[in-house]
Amino acid sequence: MPSNYVVLSVFKLRVVADTNGLSSKTIGCNDCEPSDEEPLCNTVQATEPTASNVPKGVRPSYRWRKKVFQPPILAFTGAKMEAPANQNIKTPYQYFQQFVTADMIDGMVDNTNLYSTQKMGKSINTTKKEVEQMMGMYFHMGLVRMSSVRQYWKQGTNYVPVSSVMPRNRFQQLATQLYFVNNSSILDEQKKDKLWKIRPWLDSLRDQCLKVTAEERNSIDEMMVQYRGTTSPIRQYIKSKPLLWAFKVWGRAGTSGMLFYFDIYQSGDGTRSHLGQGGDVVMKLVFTLEKNSNYKIYADNLFTSVPLLEKLLG
Template sequence: MNREKRWDWDKHSQFILDMIQNGDESEIEGFGGTSSDEDDPVEDPDYTPLNQESKGEVSQPREVPQPSTSTKKHLTGQENKFSWRKKPFEAPDCTFKGESVTPPDELPTPLQYFRRFITEEMIESLMEQTNLYSVQTTDTLKNVNTTVKELEILIGMYLRMGLCQLPGNRTYWENNTRCAMVADNMSRNRFQTLLASLHFADNTDSSNRQEGDKCWKIRPWLDMFRKQCLEITPEEYNSIDEQMVSFRGTRSPIRQYVKSKPHPWGFKIWARCTSTGILCDFQVYEGGTGKRTTFGMGGDVVLKLCETLPPGQNYKVFADNLFSSAPLVLELLQRQIFYTGTLRSNRLSGCQLEDDKSLAKRGRGSFDARVEKEGSMAIVKWHDNRSVTLISSHTAVEPQDKAHRWSKQEKAFLDVNRPHIVKEYNTFMGGVDLIDGCIARYKYNMRSRRWYIYLFWHSIMLALVNAWLTYRRDCKLLGQRGRPSLDSKTPSPPAPPKRVRVGVPDDVRLDQVAHWPVKCAKRGRCKICKTNATTTVCEKCDVLCPVECSVRTCTK
């Protein structure tokens, strides 16, 4: 009986080694050639033909490995957990129970507002580590011997550079571009020496290098700054979003690339701000862990930033579609934190909504909504210029209002129906964007080879904007307006008296006698036309006017 040849390599391995050691090439020449079963030197008792079954045995089907329970849960995304109905959404009782913001008895000074976030303790720690780092990095063990006062001057100079931005640090000391408020406070060489010596953690202390902490070089400073931000009384409405700190260098373990950002290369920071833009909590993104979680990376960020919100107080949190999912909304609802955000089409958790084409045919302002079977949340899809999907645990469609929108076809403004969830999202979502806009106006790009220095200067700008926004909130609560004075107890100086120009009487101006145009040394605008600049003045009326206007000036 012919059958396919099959070798048992375990049994023939010794036979092959003997042939190689003996050097008998005649035995190796036929090795590997085709032969019949009778030519096999050793019969393989375990051989079973691939196309035949052993007598008396029934072949069993091959068992396919099944995914584990945790894998099934991730693959389904908990979609089977939710069931959606087309019914009105009953809004829960979401009355805010948290601590309300109380205004101060007297407005602090601008420096006191700033010291709420950059304390003297933080500056003293910066001074100690800067002096230590200068000794460790120089061959001569020379100490920069900086002080708290000098570091405060350094921070003030940086803030001044943001108001008067020049290309490069050296230009502030050059003769043609000298800035007195910068150059008069510190020499250029001393300024650059301090910049090169700024440090925040001891490199020789192994306890600072915690496992998995990529920001250990600036971790003490970030922890102290975050502690000061957490002391702010949180408001009812909070927004969570990402910030980008621009950094084009390559020597950084946490650099990210986000192509949709104005500064795609840099460091990503997750931030939780109030609806007025005040930063309350943040977290520097150090890269993904590679582990799959129930809520995803964005959901884990929201849960982490909401841990510092007191539970059971009915806070409202808003975020975009990077973070939103139905399991996240349900998890926050168990903490009595209500969530509202945009939702991606692949995170609907089994909710069937009208497609974009159907809503577009119905026109702008059309929407479709579904409510979870237990009434815990609602998903609304609204069509404006394009369709957008939102999810919320405390609001849905009603009460609707009108949105003012421009129509390209009709070349006019139209009133479009807008669900209440869209209005809530547009009103309270822009807190992080507000603080980003304030920072971008006056942030000076201080270049450095050390990547963590960029995070330090960014924290200084965050503290400055936080101080300004906190002052605005206090003024609104007190019903005051205006900028804070350096000393609130010092009364403001009286306004200078307004200069009143006394002209000649009309009977003299219109007598048409001796109104001669003459030249004067001072150039000014014509009193009649207000546009022509002239040096001609009426000798009698003492009024600037060119010759072509002198007739109207002295006759009308």
């Protein structure tokens, strides 16, 4: 019997890391001997080494073992989100500015005017206020869906929260010229990133999300953002999803629904750790959380594996 054990507090399982095994095996409760002790699925014990330091090329195998389950200490010790005092409650616009900062808008304005000059020979002359108005119009379009953008201005389908803000032609002109980077300053190495045209803006938005105090319980899952175009190299076709063609975004959110961290999937590059793709995604999304604070991570079977639970526990 191997004497090397691994703690997996979330599973409430006992596993054994067998460094002599070359394949992965899990033995269920039916393979255990009857006992008057607690059920096997409520038991765990641990010693070194763990599966995470098994020699390269050797996959650890896991087996059920009979040991009295010792529940780990799960008291949360991280920073807690506190409700603001009444006088500090933000307006919707102030809340928007918390995530989309003035610097982000200014960058869009400068790069849009520069791009339009490079493309058409003259500047589109947009302003910070106009860019903010355009973003607000897109928010309203997301709430009231129509078959085409033109429908928001047409007689009979006219939608005042959109049509009264900006003429249709100006909106469509801006939509074709909106830009986030200066093409002339981008290096060839940076262009290997499939999202290089919006990378500075994405990173800034993610940094603002990280400034919000994370909750004790975090859920990690994929989000699908519908995309009907045909030119994007990162669009995904997933037959089992309601949105067949979409962008896939990995996200970590709290019980309140607040998104704390995200990463847009660009398709695999062939490099994965022993945790697999799902485990690598989880580790990427939780690395900003304070260590040893007992955050609770929830994920479905797309992400979960025994090696991942070992990694999280460590």
